Amino acid sequence: SQQGEEDPQALSIQEGENATMNCSYKTSINNLQWYRQNSGRGLVHLILIRSNEREKHSGRLRVTLDTSKKSSSLLITASRAADTASYFCATPGQGAQKLVFGQGTRLTINP
Amino acid sequence: GAVVSQHPSRVICKSGTSVKIECRSLDFQATTMFWYRQFPKQSLMLMATSNEGSKATYEQGVEKDKFLINHASLTLSTLTVTSAHPEDSSFYICSARDRSSGRTSSFYEQYFGPGTRLTVT
Numbered sequence: 001s002q003q004g005e006e007d008p009q010a011l012s013i014q015e016g017e018n019a020t021m022n023c024s025y026k027t028s029i030n031n032l033q034w035y036r037q038n039s040g041r042g043l044v045h046l047i048l049i050r051s052n053e054r055e056k057h058s059g060r061l062r063v064t065l066d067t068s069k070k071s072s073s074l075l076i077t078a079s080r081a082a083d084t085a086s087y088f089c090a091t092p093g094q095g096a097q098k099l100v101f102g103q104g105t106r107l108t109i110n111p
Numbered sequence: 112g113a114v115v116s117q118h119p120s121r122v123i124c125k126s127g128t129s130v131k132i133e134c135r136s137l138d139f140q141a142t143t144m145f146w147y148r149q150f151p152k153q154s155l156m157l158m159a160t161s162n163e164g165s166k167a168t169y170e171q172g173v174e175k176d177k178f179l180i181n182h183a184s185l186t187l188s189t190l191t192v193t194s195a196h197p198e199d200s201s202f203y204i205c206s207a208r209d210r211s212s213g214r215t216s217s218f219y220e221q222y223f224g225p226g227t228r229l230t231v232t
Contacts, residue, residue: 033220035223040202040226040228041225041226042115042117042204042223042224042225042226043155043204043206043223044223045220045221045222045223048220088154088155093157097143097145097160097208098145098157098160099145099157099206099221100157101154101155101156102154103153103154104153104154106152
């Protein structure tokens, strides 16, 4: 079952602009992850944020987590054409090893 | 980094035939692998959890007799789509967890294969 709801479903911006994607979830979690998927490819792990963390950075990526609102955001700064991909949030499912993915945001960076 | 491969990357088969997809962890051992299905422009849906040396655990609504999973070694899991039909056409992705990783964050992280595009005609 899908736990994560992401918005927007699709986002198109100009190269150099910042892109923000949001994810909401329903149950209590101990961590949340973000993945990227290029068209027709597998997923690449971007970042994991734990429930006791509010913000985490990795290069041009900034992830926030608000456990009171059950939501997370992924910000990509100074976007590049190569950032064009789908981005998914993922939370632990029933059973510690499972991941439940959000619907994803399709990000298009226009040169 | 941990690498997971899938073979084949693309396969076209006729309706009624069976197709086997392999998922391998190349540089680590994986006691647990996961099989997902993804329809165009949609998210990944977990089909089953594959455990080395034991039966797979299927998600609700997934037919275990149609999607046969075998995890015979710590580096290989296979998914066989039996008696495939056009509605089985999809992108199948596997992932694996590294059983020996000592890095805390990777306890939760799954390493994904590049996916297999199945088209049933």
